[in-house]
Amino acid sequence: MGDLKFDVNARDSSNGPAVFVAVGHGEEELATEPHQHARGQLFGSLRGLLNVELDEGVWIVPAIHAVWIPPHHRHGGRTNGPFHGWSAYVAESACDNLPRHPCAVRTSGLLREAVLRASQWPSGVFDKQMQHVAEVILDEIRTLPVEPLGLPFPREPRLQRIARALVANPADDRDLERWAAWASVSSRTLSRRFVAETGFHFTAWRQRAKLMRSLEMLAAGMPVTAIALDLGYSTASAYIALFRRTFAETPAAYRLRLQP
Template sequence: MAISLIPVEKAQSSTGPLVIVSVLNSPIERTRAPHRHARGQLLGARRGLLTVEAADHHWVVPATHAVWIPPDCVHGLRSHGPFQGWSVYVSAPGCAELPGQPCIIATSGLLREAVNRAATWGEGPLDQRQERIAHLILDEVAALPAEPFGLPLPLDPRLRRIGQALADDLADNRSLAQWAQWAGLSSRTLARRFVDETGFSFSQWRQRIRLLRALELLAAEVPVTTIALELGYDNVSAFIAMFRRAFGVTPGRYFIAVS
């Protein structure tokens, strides 16, 4: 189990600085068991795919987005592979104008730069300039709309094992029948339960998690051909066609279109 990014007493205190920012570079997967703290937390990644559980929400989240977790909300996380991430811990009074439920937001350039600046601060009270940057971070979190972008994870432990295994190896092209046998249930049960618990068919869910990973890799300027191979596509044309069906543009033009 991973330790907290900041001392527990700070995470559990509603006093002190308006925001406390922590960054982490981990060469291995990071796991944090379900826990809660008095401060709200904005959790994001610079590199890596995250599985996040918060209240009744279960998501797979790419590095292009962040998760907001209100104070005293039970949450846990797991990264898939190497992880570079950041967290903004917000004092309880500072959360008054922020969402009251866990949600996912797309991280703006302004938010990322403000977080990077706040990560360089030492301990102790914030000066006036730092206070302005802290309020800017909160203003961005409040202004950015919540997005239905994360991928729901199934609740059934057998289906959850399949989802976690797929997140660990997105190039795994085993069929639904093969996954059902691996998890010890029938193909019909797997197909039905996946729709019931996630709103997606098994094939749709696998395609969506690949799309989330593709957005992260595109943001890191990884070549499209490399992305296609990492995601299990036999050729780059098949990947580009899938991406265009989902987003209306080719991978090479996605961030131009959304900027």
């Protein structure tokens, strides 16, 4: 991902400091290939939107949120337009009482200041003052509220094929029966297993996929009405109402949070 790769290189292990932070920025849309490492990783941004994909699902990371990835979870990422972000790497030995599963959290001012302080640490040094800052970062990961930004994937291969197709094109208006036929699975099995494996009914999941894509479109500066129509909503007000129920604010208000 160029400057945004956040590559841990030789430090991709639990050796060294409990926490270290890398920062990156870029003006073009960039991506990093799926990979995994022994350290836990917290992605965050100061500007722009980051898309993080794991085997378990997709997370969208606007500037007011961060995504936690425990050690050894395969993941990749891409930016949506200009981006300035950071990534905190946590030694596996320090992850015991941190979330066991990937999740999104709302960042606090304290976490943001702590990771920016840590990003300035010289390599090879980890003194008592740095340890205090690292403990603040760990405590924030441990206690910050989890946010509903994840889009979990089903595990069953045929259902996952449907899920990935909808992520690629959330506006696809095929109904459950047509999707079931496309994937060679019965509609009853599709409905039942989607709930069992994702926690969402199929219709609710695809609405969530649309909302996740709309965050990217908001970050790109698209008008709210154009977003609603492109994603297949009957009216802009229908999109705004669903967005407000999910994120507790309007798309326009949320867009302001994506700015520097």
